[in-house]
Amino acid sequence: MKYRYLYLISILILVNACSNDTNTDDSILVETKENEEPVEIPNNPSNTNLEQYIQRFVDEAAARNIEIEFGSINFTFTDNLDFACGTGNSTNRLVRISTRPECWVERTDIEREILMFHEIGHARLGRLHDNTKLPNGDFKTLMFDGNQFRLYTENTPEKRAYYIDELLDPNTPKPSWASAKLNPTIIFNDSINGKDTNWDYSGFGDSNHSSEISSTHFSSPGSSLKISATAHSDFSFWGFTFSPEEIAQGSRLTMEVDIRLDNVTGEGVFIAMRGDSEDGMVFFETTQLTKTIAGTFPFTKYTLELPYYIEKAKILNLFLIMGGNSTGTAYFDDIVITKYD
Ligand SMILES: [Zn+2]
The missing domain is CATH 2.60.120.260 (Galactose-binding domain-like)
Known part of the structure; x- marks a missing residue:
């Protein structure tokens, strides 16, 4: 069983704390692995990479009886974000995602979804950052200011369901899993x-x-x-x-x-x-x-x-x-x- 210890230490360092948070500017923090050389993107990811997440958001809204048109969200990759992995601007309904590898290429499907949904929250829903906590210590919303990438995973589908509910309706009741754990x-x-x-x-x-x-x-x-x-x-x-x-x-x-x-x-x-x-x-x-x-x-x-x-x-x-x-x-x-x- 010793081989398991080889991945004992997955060192994650928060390299960028950012955001002076003027309404829609985003602030997702960037994680990189220690001592890792920057990875070059062979070809910049194309906007088609973003489309599926826009469509997924439209579908998630539709499943909750909320109509969002695909065409009402603009999106693009950009090389011009130094600190954030994305921005969402509600004025022109534009989502921009950084081409830096730690922001997209190296991210899992769920992490990309979280980033996109957070930015769509700014751009299409006009949501602002909100760092309110639930009774168990988790954030109340996907719109918190910080590193959102690990807010939910494939192993926490109950969290994913709640955070998308809440994104589309901030008055969503507190979920049962968020009760304070004191016993x-x-x-x-x-x-x-x-x-x-x-x-x-x-x-x-x-x-x-x-x-x-x-x-x-x-x-x-x-x-x-x-x-x-x-x-x-x-x-x-x-x-x-x-x-x-x-x-x-x-x-x-x-x-x-x-x-x-x-x-x-x-x-x-x-x-x-x-x-x-x-x-x-x-x-x-x-x-x-x-x-x-x-x-x-x-x-x-x-x-x-x-x-x-x-x-x-x-x-x-x-x-x-x-x-x-x-x-x-x-x-x-x-x-x-x-x-x-
Ligand atoms: Zn944000």
Whole structure:
């Protein structure tokens, strides 16, 4: 099963925060993979690529008894958007989509749909940005100002249905899946109290990282999982894989870990959760982009939030990671996964 770890870290970096939001200018943030060279588009995508999404929008509206004429939406690709992936202008009902690869060529069908529907929301429906949240923490509308690309996926059809409903009718009632998730159930609890742990340590390439089940330092008796790094190298991690009892779609999950660090430099350590189905990865959540865990401190509780569980994931992988450009020593203890319904 180790091969699975090869796609452990899908590092996404938000490279552009933009938008001074004057009514219709758009602001979709751009994600690029770290260290990735810009990809050249062999031939600029043609406007026919956009047509199918205009038609899809017309069809979605028709299915909701709202008549939108195909010809009432103008659209074009442009090389002239530096920050946004698209704009929607309600004055001339024009949608413009950037030819930059991270805005279109490298996007999935659903991501392209989200971008197009958001811009059509500006251009044809006159919608403005709205960052209101639903009770569970999700955005109320596809028209939020930020990175919309992952608002819904093929694994969350209930979200897609709602967000298109809401796009066409902002008075759409709150969906049932958006209720606040407050009822906790602990589904995993490991206090690492012996040498017979079921956690596996994995490193790559060189040997600048090492691991140990430490009985010297612990948050609860009598052990913890230790990683030491003496020099920069590839990242390494402790991993644990299990099949949880059924977890409902939309449940909130938290992963709590007590972490002690001694002189940890660089990007530090991070904790992560990955859900897999038979077809591969369904979700991946990490503290890597949201909080830096580095330095020296006694055992301290850190929490990773997974706001919306995808029930297609039948296997849960937990990771305690020392970053590749880090040095120092980390101890991990008392790993608890809590489900909130
Ligand atoms: Zn916008």
